[in-house]
Amino acid sequence: MRLVIERGELLRALGHVTSVVERRTTIPILSNVLIRASGQTLELKATDLEREVTEEVKAEVGAAGAVTVPAHILHDIVRKLPEGSQVDIRRDAEKERLTLAAGQARFALQTLGPEDFPDLAAGELGHSFAVLAKDLKRLIDKTRFAISTEETRYYLNGIFLHIADAGNGPTLRAVATDGHRLAQAELTRPAGAEGMPGVIIPRKTVHELQRLIEDSAETVSVAVSPAKVRFEIGSVTLTSKLIDGTFPDYGRVIPQNNDKELRVENAAFISAVDRVSTIASERGRAVKLNLAKDKLVLSVNNPEGGSATEELAVTYSASPLEIGFNAKYLLDIAGQLEGDEARFLLADPGSPTMIRDAEDEAALYVLMPMRV
Structure with a gap:
């Protein structure tokens, strides 16, 4: 096997395929990447037996062939080669080595035969x-x-x-x-x-x-x-x-009859939850939402760290409600909302709450409350 390929193209492809290769494995060939050259194409393939990534890139192929070499070592070598350089790759079948040359740099890597490399992609997908x-x-x-x-x-x-x-x-x-x-x-x-x-x-x-x-x-x-x-x-x-x-x-678990609606400006809500949760214990991370007419008070009480409250003006006209949530989970969901306004559909302190994006009806979130 013999081919020449531009370093940037090879590095990009190796970056895609080697990400599935485990750093430590008891099966030696799973540490390797399969290199197969034919026509004017270089195919790279890597797997961990659960996932397989392959990529094809253009190359000047002088002689077709296939071999496997240590994936992360090859990736590190190519990453450190000069930008814009041409990489000359040849397989020495007698010495069971793959040689790489770029400029004045030369490398020889140990190889394993391609015949034992797993093929996860076989079979029809209906x-x-x-x-x-x-x-x-x-x-x-x-x-x-x-x-x-x-x-x-x-x-x-x-x-x-x-x-x-x-x-x-x-x-x-x-x-x-x-x-x-x-x-x-x-x-x-x-x-x-x-x-x-x-x-x-x-x-x-x-x-x-x-x-x-x-x-x-x-x-x-x-x-x-x-x-x-x-x-x-x-x-x-x-x-x-x-x-x-x-x-x-x-x-x-998706609530159908939550009749209490809270509308709040999402960016302000995220900032307020983030601020008051600074006080929360790492284990509990609980924040309490106290709802009254057009008013939301966020509070955290940590016996070991102190307390914090913050009030927000909101749109809310249902009966008063106190409910607690994990602050991290609240922030994770609020961070997914694209619109300016978040809609909370609530029932009572012990029932799941639905959260909607005012500008994206195709997404919904459900959050279980915490006892606070």
Whole structure:
């Protein structure tokens, strides 16, 4: 195998694929990246057996071939090469070495054969559809903060992506919950998504996908089966296993009859919660909302650290109410709202509260109260 590639192109592709490679693994080949050259294309592939990322880049291929080399070492080498340099890559089959040359720098890396490299992408995925990267990013950004990190309830360790029948027609809906808060976002069902199975996309895959589409203006091709999901973003393909479990019936925790409505300017609310929660204990993080007509008083009382209160002018006409929430959870949800105004739909101190964005009807949040 022999090829020449521009350093920046190689570095960008390695940055995409090596992010799934674990720093420590008991299976040596999983520390490696598969390099395959053919035609005028270099394909890079890496996996941790749960996720697989591949990318194709243009290269001047002198001789086709494939090999695997340590992923993070290769990435570090290419990162430290001079900008704009041409990287000459050759495989010495006799010495089982891959040599890299750029300018006066020379490197030789140990290799493992490509025949044992796992292939996660094999097999047909029955349902496929296309969605704009910005729309997919919105679904992720609006929900991923609520993914549970509690390993015992593994079926909550991801985003539940499924087809739902909303009041204005079928949607592609993303839901995440950790039992304390729930986040839901949706968009009009893309063509081809009808009939797709509901799938739970693991937290690490969600993080990887969010990174890959961060600044993308591309259309993302999505393919789904009951066991796997695949995202194609330009020249990058991310394939992942799904969480094998049943997501709970989240509809049961979304309140339907909360009749007390609070409207508050969101930026002022965020600042006030942030200020008073400075006093809160790290363990409790509880903040109390005391509601009366057109007035909200936020308060924190920490026997070890002191107390704090702040009053906000709001729109509220229902009966007075005192309710407590985890300050961090409140700030997480308020930080997702895009409009100037937040809408809280409340019932009583012990029931879940629904939070809506006044400017985005396609997203909703549910927050369980705390005893304060």
